[in-house]
Amino acid sequence: MKFLRIIVRRLGGPEVLETVEEEAPEPAHGEVRVRIFAAGVSFADLLMREGIHPEKTRLPFTPGWDIVGAVDKVGEDAPQAMLGQMVAAMPIHGGYAQYICLPLPELTLVPAGLDPDEAVSLVLNYITAYQMIHRVAHALPGQRVLIHGAAGGLGTALLQLGRLAGLEMYGTASLATHRIVSDLGATPIDYQTVDFVEAIHRLTGDGVDVVFDGVGEENVWRSFQTLRRDGRVIVYGFTSFLRKGQLTGGLRYRFRGIVRPAWYALRALLSPGRRRILPYSIQMLKRQKPDWFREDLSKLLDLLRDRKIQPIIAERIPLHEARHAQELLGQGSVRGKLVLVCD
Numbered sequence: 001m002k003f004l005r006i007i008v009r010r011l012g013g014p015e016v017l018e019t020v021e022e023e024a025p026e027p028a029h030g031e032v033r034v035r036i037f038a039a040g041v042s043f044a045d046l047l048m049r050e051g052i053h054p055e056k057t058r059l060p061f062t063p064g065w066d067i068v069g070a071v072d073k074v075g076e077d078a079p080q081a082m083l084g085q086m087v088a089a090m091p092i093h094g095g096y097a098q099y100i101c102l103p104l105p106e107l108t109l110v111p112a113g114l115d116p117d118e119a120v121s122l123v124l125n126y127i128t129a130y131q132m133i134h135r136v137a138h139a140l141p142g143q144r145v146l147i148h149g150a151a152g153g154l155g156t157a158l159l160q161l162g163r164l165a166g167l168e169m170y171g172t173a174s175l176a177t178h179r180i181v182s183d184l185g186a187t188p189i190d191y192q193t194v195d196f197v198e199a200i201h202r203l204t205g206d207g208v209d210v211v212f213d214g215v216g217e218e219n220v221w222r223s224f225q226t227l228r229r230d231g232r233v234i235v236y237g238f239t240s241f242l243r244k245g246q247l248t249g250g251l252r253y254r255f256r257g258i259v260r261p262a263w264y265a266l267r268a269l270l271s272p273g274r275r276r277i278l279p280y281s282i283q284m285l286k287r288q289k290p291d292w293f294r295e296d297l298s299k300l301l302d303l304l305r306d307r308k309i310q311p312i313i314a315e316r317i318p319l320h321e322a323r324h325a326q327e328l329l330g331q332g333s334v335r336g337k338l339v340l341v342c343d
Helices: 043-050 116-136 153-164 175-183 196-204 218-224 251-269 282-288 290-305 319-330
Strands: 002-008 017-023 031-041 067-074 086-089 099-103 144-147 168-173 186-190 208-213 227-235 276-279 313-318 337-341
Touching (some): 002 319, 031 319, 043 319, 067 099, 116 153, 116 313, 116 337, 144 153, 153 168, 153 175, 168 196, 175 186, 208 218, 218 227, 319 337
Parallel strands (some): 144 168
Antiparallel strands (some): 002 017, 031 099, 031 337
């Protein structure tokens, strides 16, 4: 049986994504084969394509951090009861494909009846948001938070989960997306025309308790300046690497992306007010605490089933148009989650 997947043979821009047809993979001992219905498109995919993501993989590889699909074949010592089950997983690479083979511990069961496109939005974006709020920041009801890129896939996840947690929220976003931010319960701040540091102090008086910063570089220290006493900045990304829709790649940027936040974290320790800058990495926490990942994803799937959260799907794009999907994400104007339809 033949299947399609996207492959990266050399590092570079969206043009390096190729569609290939091959024999479908066979599950090994303790594995199952998943027929992928939906794969998420993430900023991490772009960074890995250019070779500047801290999570390294060997060439050639298939991108794709997050998938939802159904088990269609089981390997030796894998239970037959898994056949036909809808599952979600975060393989980190391999998701841009029609089939993938994964070990059983990597899978989380998806409740019947859920939309695969909405469910896949939870695997990377909503788990990241949930763990940053509850596992890292330990945010409490009534606390103030600032969310950068609030209208994007991760930003809207933070807004929805922050509202459920009873947080007072502020979100930076372009003027065109302010309605999305305000509808999700936050006060929007136009980062293109307004100094967000000044805006936060004007709106709150003494600052916020938590900032979720996926921009990186100098923005981290500016975020730190919005904190009140005992506040913390949670650093989780590097969208500052985007320049006019393209990633500014190279070792220099990878070095800056790691070293600058570390330097800012040290400066924070030496600053008054017991304020901190803390890193977050979903793949590192998943490796250290795999039970947390499965537990958090199960909670989020239940929230989706009960319609307490509602992922915003920016666009559904066929698998063979993965290049177009990454180009759209690279332009920095996507509202919600981009999903590749793989089936």
